[in-house]
Amino acid sequence: MTQISNQEIEKTLRNSECLISSIEVAAAYERLAAQLNLHYAGLNPIVMVVMNGGLIPAGQLLTHLTFYHRMHYIHASRYRDNEGTNELDWKFKPDVSIAGEYVLLIDDIFDEGITLKSIVEELSKENPLSIESCVLLNKEHDRKVVDFDVDFVGINVADRYVYGCGMDFHGYLRHLPGIYAIKEDKI
């Protein structure tokens, strides 16, 4: 992960526009938590955070959950080469048994859906009772994977490269409490 100078990051921030405010994001976490609380009441699931991006949405959502759950994480990233590879780079697979368990994955964004689809396919081999997924953002476009959809979505976002709320800009800016993108005239 290459370091970028503070000046460069500040320039990025000056060239950024806010697409979704921190207030809208906070409202989305509350709506999502209300849906999850209804859906998982009494089911005692395992909540799996998809690192890195899922860290902040999970941290925000978990404090609103009213059902009892255990928390764990997986770390998988998409290979992003120029050859259009759709494989996942598994950095950490869960070391707990999920057989016979309800599993809820939490991630930041459902973009093309390759990450969540691959994770669900892989974890399904272990025969969980159910495996569902929840994201803060769904990116609106027609390049989604087929035969798979995310179960719980906070907010739809435009088809742009976004950062904040767990999502990075060259490894930085995951901590921003709203959702940002580079202004169209600065790209």
Ligand SMILES: O=P(O)(O)OC[C@H]1O[C@H](OP(=O)(O)OP(=O)(O)O)[C@H](O)[C@@H]1O
């Ligand atoms: O729906 P997709 O098109 O598969 O993209 C979504 C995935 O991309 C990002 O992860 P990334 O691999 O960049 O790693 P990160 O979580 O460490 O940022 C994000 O956190 C999602 O997991």
Ligand SMILES: Nc1nc2[nH]cnc2c(=O)[nH]1
């Ligand atoms: N930071 C970031 N990561 C992504 N992964 C897939 N789509 C995106 C995006 O728009 N922003």
